[in-house]
Amino acid sequence: MKNSYETVLILNPVLSEDQVKESIDKFNGLLKSFKSDLVFKKLWGLKKLKYTIQNKKTGFYVLFEYKMDPNQIHDFEIELKRDERVMRFLTVKLDKHAVTYEENKRNKKAIK
């Protein structure tokens, strides 16, 4: 059985655009290799951090929403930890209310 999850990544702002693309492709590939279904992907772009992480004031935010087997999450997070380009990440399990909320949010934007 698969659960819905959501991961927010903060990538190092020093990376060039190509490197950012490359790392995002890498995470996409990782998600595929863990047999998960990608629901939604969004780049928030470069944002100011409210406090410094690794002495950096900005970060490149990436959001993934996907369905994955709960046993695989741990391995996926280890892969994120190993990557030096990821400054910080947060994985959250989405309950049914959260899933509908995210869907509504996306639909609203699509109409606009």
Added chain:
Amino acid sequence: MIEIAKKSSSELRFLTPTKVELSGKKKYCRFKKMRIKYIDYKDPVFLMRFLNEQGKLLPRRITGNSLKFQRKVATAVKRARHIALLPYVSDLLK
């Protein structure tokens, strides 16, 4: 003599119960009223309403949230802090 009179009046002030002004509005849980079921941690502007100037969580007696949603607000704020959307400590947040 005048001093004594002053003293007694000040003591009197504490003996008589202070008037508490009751505002007509009753506090309510905005999530229950608006039927919001999920609190998004990715929206720092909304979460700001539940923080004071130092970035601390406001208590329930001020926000009026029900216990269930106060807990959800707390987790959402903590998540937002982890991904640097909200500060852990700050001054003059608003």
